[in-house]
Amino acid sequence: MTSNTSVRLARRPIGMPVADDFRIDIADVPVPGPGQVLVRVTLISLDPAMRGWLDDRPSYLPPIGLDEVIRAGGVGEVVASNESRFPIGCLVQGNTGVQEYAVLDASSLTRVDPTLGTPSMYLGVLGMTGMTAYFGLFEHGRPRAGDTVLVSAAAGAVGSIVGQLAHINGCRVVGVAGGADKCAYATDTLGFDAAVDYKGDTVRTAIHDACPDGIDLYFDNVGGAVLNAALTNLSMHARIVICGAISQYNAEQATPGPSNYMALLVRRATMTGFLVFDHAAEFRTARRRLARWVADGRITAPETLVPGSVTDFHSVFLRLFTGDNVGKLILDISA
Ligand SMILES: NC(=O)c1ccc[n+]([C@@H]2O[C@H](COP(=O)([O-])OP(=O)(O)OC[C@H]3O[C@@H](n4cnc5c(N)ncnc54)[C@H](OP(=O)(O)O)[C@@H]3O)[C@@H](O)[C@H]2O)c1
Structure with missing residues (x-):
């Protein structure tokens, strides 16, 4: 030393x-x-x-x-x-x-x-990103069994856990990720029901195809074009959880807001932001639950x-x- x-x-x-x-x-x-x-x-x-x-x-x-x-x-x-x-x-x-x-x-x-x-x-999974997935999904997304849940950055730290937790909760889970390999990882290893390659597919069409009954809950990690596309396919009373907007973090100019935001009105939907640190008092409990799901093989x-x-x-x-x-x-x- x-x-x-x-x-x-x-x-x-x-x-x-x-x-x-x-x-x-x-x-x-x-x-x-x-x-x-x-x-x-x-x-x-x-x-x-x-x-x-x-x-x-x-x-x-x-x-x-x-x-x-x-x-x-x-x-x-x-x-x-x-x-x-x-x-x-x-x-x-x-x-x-x-x-x-x-x-x-x-x-x-x-x-x-x-x-x-x-x-x-x-x-x-037992640290900040696992806590973000847990509280962002359960406290702010309020998933119900049977919901169609869309999650972006689906093969990332937060997104991979969000999708699996939604699955445990009885939801149909669709991931958005960059490239065929990550999409295959989301479906084959993480057990998502479908995946959209935002780099290879026309993202709006692909989201509509993967979510034919509309999106009940969109867990957004990326903002930008994917958020704007998701807004066009909301079901009635959909919830959008704004976890992050990585597509904008290196932007050199002010980024335009999502032009499709009036979908929130049409679908009587809500869009909510949250910060994981606001849930610090409950991290211990969440960590134990997540650890059990990992140990049981229910979460990768x-x-x-x-x-x-x-x-x-x-x-x-x-x-x-x-x-x-x-x-x-x-x-x-x-x-
Ligand atoms: N609200 C909170 O309290 C809280 C706490 C922690 C994290 N977050 C947010 O959660 C999100 C995910 O964080 P993480 O730690 O789990 O990171 P991560 O998903 O493990 O890694 C970032 C991923 O973002 C995707 N990405 C990068 N540039 C992109 C772009 N221009 N458009 C679309 N996707 C892009 C990449 O995946 P692809 O290969 O699929 O593009 C990359 O692997 C971030 O927005 C972060 O800021 C929020």
Whole structure:
């Protein structure tokens, strides 16, 4: 334990982030204060939301400041501790940032329980993205057995879990994903009833064909053209859950709103946004339920673990925007 390499924000990206937007820093390993622990980071979560935090724009969290460590979830091992609940050697999940060592308040940490799942699952199905799928679908989407549920970014971390949870709930599930391979993955491995390739198909026609009785619930991870197409095929009293809009995160100009939004009026439909962190008080319960479904084989929890070091952050992060991930994307710096 000699030095700490971190990735910091060198300047604010315009459009798709480039390597020069980030700076590698090497400093001394920090020392934990009272109530804090020092974590050796092993797994770093890559999340689309990180792109928004790089912009100087008001959001639900403050922007990452220039020269600050890139904010990220992570898992690691406690290597120095001033808190008896987190002794040296235990594994924790928290906001580690993109760095090798992090000093964190013990009160902000979740201990990894190996009886529930693997450390990487604490960034995926048992972590933030699993919680997003669970609360976004059940609390905000309110699925009913027999509903047709459409979910975009269907082979991604959130989308893959949403679709499977909807299935458990007795819904007919249609995924939207980029490319034939991801569509085949959604139907053959995740058990979706149908999938639409938004890159290969005429998305509006394909959604109509895959949802002949209309969409009762659309769980939207991407916004843009797919959202606009879904709006044209809503059933009466449909619900649209706005989870994210990744198609717009690197936009250099203001993106136009969905021109088909009057469908909400015609179909007496609702469109609701939500933030996973608002459900933090219930994460424990949700984690146990999700862990049981994984253990029972009712949920497959796909992950793309990329081995490397923190200096690989930029190239691995971009995979989210090129679609070069299936399930939860994680930079594995454990070696
Ligand atoms: N509301 C909340 O509290 C909350 C919490 C967590 C995440 N989210 C949101 O949930 C969504 C999914 O996040 P995730 O972590 O699960 O990521 P992910 O789905 O694992 O990865 C992102 C996926 O988005 C798709 N994509 C990228 N660019 C696209 C484009 N231009 N048009 C359509 N699809 C595109 C790619 O899949 P394809 O290959 O299929 O294109 C890519 O694999 C994001 O919008 C994120 O911001 C919201």
